[in-house]
Amino acid sequence: MKIDGKHFRSIWREPSGEVRIIDQRWLPHELRIVPLNTRKDFADAIRDMWVRGAPLIGATAAYGVAVQMAADPSDTSLDETYEVLHETRPTAINLKWALDEMNKVLKPLAPQLRAEAAFARAAEICDEDVETNRQIGLHGLEIIREIAAKKGGGRVNVLTHCNAGWPATVDWGTATSPVYHAVEDGIDIHVFVDETRPRNQGAQLTSWELISHGVSHDLIVDNAGGHLMQHGEIDLVIVGTDRTTARGDVCNKIGTYLKALAAKANGVPFYVALPSPTIDWTVVDGVKEIPIEERTGEEVTHVQGRDPEGKIISVQISPDGTPARNPAFDVTPAELVTGLITERGVSPATAEGLAAMFPEFAVQ
Numbered sequence: 001m002k003i004d005g006k007h008f009r010s011i012w013r014e015p016s017g018e019v020r021i022i023d024q025r026w027l028p029h030e031l032r033i034v035p036l037n038t039r040k041d042f043a044d045a046i047r048d049m050w051v052r053g054a055p056l057i058g059a060t061a062a063y064g065v066a067v068q069m070a071a072d073p074s075d076t077s078l079d080e081t082y083e084v085l086h087e088t089r090p091t092a093i094n095l096k097w098a099l100d101e102m103n104k105v106l107k108p109l110a111p112q113l114r115a116e117a118a119f120a121r122a123a124e125i126c127d128e129d130v131e132t133n134r135q136i137g138l139h140g141l142e143i144i145r146e147i148a149a150k151k152g153g154g155r156v157n158v159l160t161h162c163n164a165g166w167p168a169t170v171d172w173g174t175a176t177s178p179v180y181h182a183v184e185d186g187i188d189i190h191v192f193v194d195e196t197r198p199r200n201q202g203a204q205l206t207s208w209e210l211i212s213h214g215v216s217h218d219l220i221v222d223n224a225g226g227h228l229m230q231h232g233e234i235d236l237v238i239v240g241t242d243r244t245t246a247r248g249d250v251c252n253k254i255g256t257y258l259k260a261l262a263a264k265a266n267g268v269p270f271y272v273a274l275p276s277p278t279i280d281w282t283v284v285d286g287v288k289e290i291p292i293e294e295r296t297g298e299e300v301t302h303v304q305g306r307d308p309e310g311k312i313i314s315v316q317i318s319p320d321g322t323p324a325r326n327p328a329f330d331v332t333p334a335e336l337v338t339g340l341i342t343e344r345g346v347s348p349a350t351a352e353g354l355a356a357m358f359p360e361f362a363v364q
């Protein structure tokens with residue numbers, strides 16, 4: 001998508017061979033592009049959220065393997081790299097998926113052939129992500145078109161949580177892709193953006209990308225969604241996911257579950273946009289089985305923003321020494337999900353629905 005009219009992906013390889021990312025810690029206030037040169041750079045970038053969002057975490061890990069293969073293509077190095085990158089963040093399954101994809105290609109190869117093959121597969125993973133998200137957008141567009149038609153062409157209001165936009169993927173985004181396609185289709189569409197405490201991905205990233213693309217939106221506090229639904233101001237919810245189970249339980253940014261409950265209580269359709277690498281076919285009960293990342297309490301006791309001089313600063317908002325819990329994700333049970341918007345179409349959030357859509361992956 002575009003920044004100041006120029007097309008960007010969230011990760012790319014320069015003609016010189018260097019892998020670069022947008023360091024998302026400074027958005028929306030500063031656009032900092034940084035190279036990732038070593039395995040440690042890649043691990044730090046994922047763990048400390050220079051990059052974030054399930055699909056982008058996977059793509060970054062793939063390039064991390066490639067860069068390490070250029071430095072040391074031995075079996076030991078390949079195995080260690082899997083471990084080092086895998087332990088950076090526990091919840092998004094795309095990380096493991098991408099590392100497994102890399103291993104599938106690299107393990108059978110002689111070490112001297114690994115670097116080139118690794119860069120080629122990492123580039124493919126990125127291209128596949130872009131196309132997958134484009135397809136998700138087209139399937140999501142059908143849902144939005146139907147709602148627009150029911151409203152006689154009136155404004156379609158979408159609520160979204162966290163950032164499941166293009167900075168969370170290689171391009172297009174998952175939850176935002178249907179929105180961008182709707183805009184292109186000429187549909188009058190408006191997005192309510194949950195700020196998404198504690199890291200404020202909605203306030204800092206979703207608002208930023210929607211402004212950049214001229215998409216009508218309002219930033220709202222996390223607790224406003226239920227009120228807006230009660231008053232008929234939301235037509236549908238679309239969120240992303242970090243891991244979806246074989247029966248359609250959806251793990252996503254903390255707070256998603258509360259939005260799903262409010263949507264159910266108010267008869268608002270609740271959709272989840274997901275590329276198939278986000279499905280963990282080995283897991284059924286999301287609440288019991290998905291590891292939920294616990295991040296530092298400092299993300300809760302402090303907020304980051306720009307001061308009047310334009311400097312990016314962190315401000316403490318609670319008393320000194322306040323203990324804080326910071327679970328980063330929650331699980332929305334499948335029965336609260338209206339549908340899963342995948343690259344192959346919209347599936348019901350059921351084991352049967354997902355297995356019918358992806359028969360080659362479903363565990364029998």
Ligand SMILES: CSC[C@@H](O)[C@@H](O)C(=O)COP(=O)(O)O
Nearest residue numbers: 052053054162164168240241253
């Ligand atoms: C397309 S992204 C879906 C999710 O990855 C997104 O909504 C989300 O929860 C991101 O969490 P983050 O902690 O910023 O990596």
